[in-house]
Amino acid sequence: MTRDAALRRQAHDWALKLRTGRPTTEDVAAFKRWRDGSPAHAQAWSQAVKDWKTVGETAQVFRAVHPASAATPVRRGRRMFLGAGLSAAGALAVVGAIHPPLGLWPSLQEWGADYRTRTGEQRTVRLGRQLDLALNTQTSVDVSEADGIARIALISGEAAISAKDARCEVVAGAGRLTLADADIEIRCLSHARVRVVCLRGHAELHHGEHSVPLRAGEQTVFNRDRASAPAAAAGGQSAWRQGRVVFDGMPLSEAVDEINRYRPGRVVLADSSLAGRRFTASFNINALDEAIDVLHEVYGVPVRRMGELVLLG
Template sequence: MPSPDNQNDRPSPPEAQRLRQEAVGWLARLSDREATIEDRLAFERWQSQSPAHARAFQSIAEVWHDPGLDRAARLVARADSVHDRESLAVRSRWKPALTVAACLSALLLGAVYFEVLTRLQADHQTSVGERRTVRLPDQSLVTLNTQSAIATAFDGTVRKVRLLKGEAFFKVQHDPNRPFVVEGGETTTRAVGTEFVIRQQDHGDRVTVIEGVVDVASRSREGTKERVSAGSMIESESGRLGQARPVDASMASAWLQGLLIVDDVPLAQVLEEIRRYHPGTIVLWNQQIGQRHVTGTYKLDDPSKVLYHLTKTFPLRTVSLADRLVLLF
């Protein structure tokens, strides 16, 4: 097993946040007096996936045992349920989970903001839940999705945009003398006049072409390039390009209208998407329900309302701390 101090084992910031969210769910699950041996075995499988998984759980567990934060969480639980006996019964059973939730809130309070380096590099950026359209010097349009940032570099020979974080839609003005190039985390996308979306994911980039044709190349594997046409998308993982495949372009770009459209998608995956637009942290404790599938159209401008509708669709209860951390169980 690699050394915990090996920097190559360190996950990206989005991946580290996801691991912390999963770790708090496991800590709540194992702290429940009804936890079973199957729960313990499932946790061991999760923790053994990588050193990063084990470190994430250890960091949350250390905060869990902080007596000051434990007392604070219990006070919050009592204050929230003074006038609601049913809520008090739920919170009484879930005090361990509430304690973890309070601890995780403290750990993740700054996670919704951009890293300082990204802020310094960015020419344009958006905050949580924000969308913004920017007109570039060549009259091309860029729409930034939630928590996204770009840097631009235009000269007489090339139009270059760097996607520093998040997701962006590009509507490119035709200019045969100056190619339009977008650098993602792992890919370079080259277009002349077209419309496409690039999204940075934990494992790599995803490029979806809405109109026209683009050439997508790997930044780390020289000579690796794929041509992607309208109605298709391509993803990279660890610098390796996959194969272009058909996609519903209207669904892939629905966020431009503030919508999330899903068709037979696991609930856990839907929640992963909603997290991008929610100002706090969402933790799904019931992993079995997370495998059940969802079909529907949801408004991303009100992620709390989306969560409410999902709890009415599935057998889920919620515990919320100031809407900054939502625990689904």
């Protein structure tokens, strides 16, 4: 472990002791001696304060969304600046109805969707004799029909659409797809970036004034500004359709986001220096606690549990 990493760990240890325990006068004096030991010590503490401020906001929102968990007597949740009071939770509820912080609950648009899956849930919907829809976790879609053509609007999440001898229109982000007798997978975790893979037949993306044709085995990625040219896609169905979550050299910051899509509770990357570390592993979608164990036991990432809140780093 490098000196900087050791100081970061010590800073988080002090934060944990001062904010979740019962620090004595001697503890506070020892902490001040440690913090004033060098500029590097002071910098490590400053970063720890920022990290724990984020954790505190997360814990506060989590308690507001999961009152049953919050009702469990846990003294540390009320210590120092981890708890900011119910009034803040009330204010967050108003703002968060449109933009939920950290994705802890669905937005108003997602709540009103025709079909919606919860964290860790997957669902298959038959929309007609010739149209099937598979929804991955945390996915919301609206379904309508005009002039005999089914229209599927992917609000957020990940879906697989199979149209057999039927025309279908799919809307996601800034694009619109048309397909007839084709299978596609589409992922839209935010309006900023959408990925589409054509598995069978052919589809066409309409993006602004441009069109991108897709044949079986091709994919495109688009955002508000542009759409990529067709490119070869990895073969076969996505891992989620086989009940697996695959991390293939994924940065830890992205891996944490992916874990939170499937696992109830919340995982927070408390040490920002770990964000770029690459994570490679594969897990059953119902066993994402194993991912946390592997991060700790194999990758050496410190893990701290606060009820259903898990801190990494």
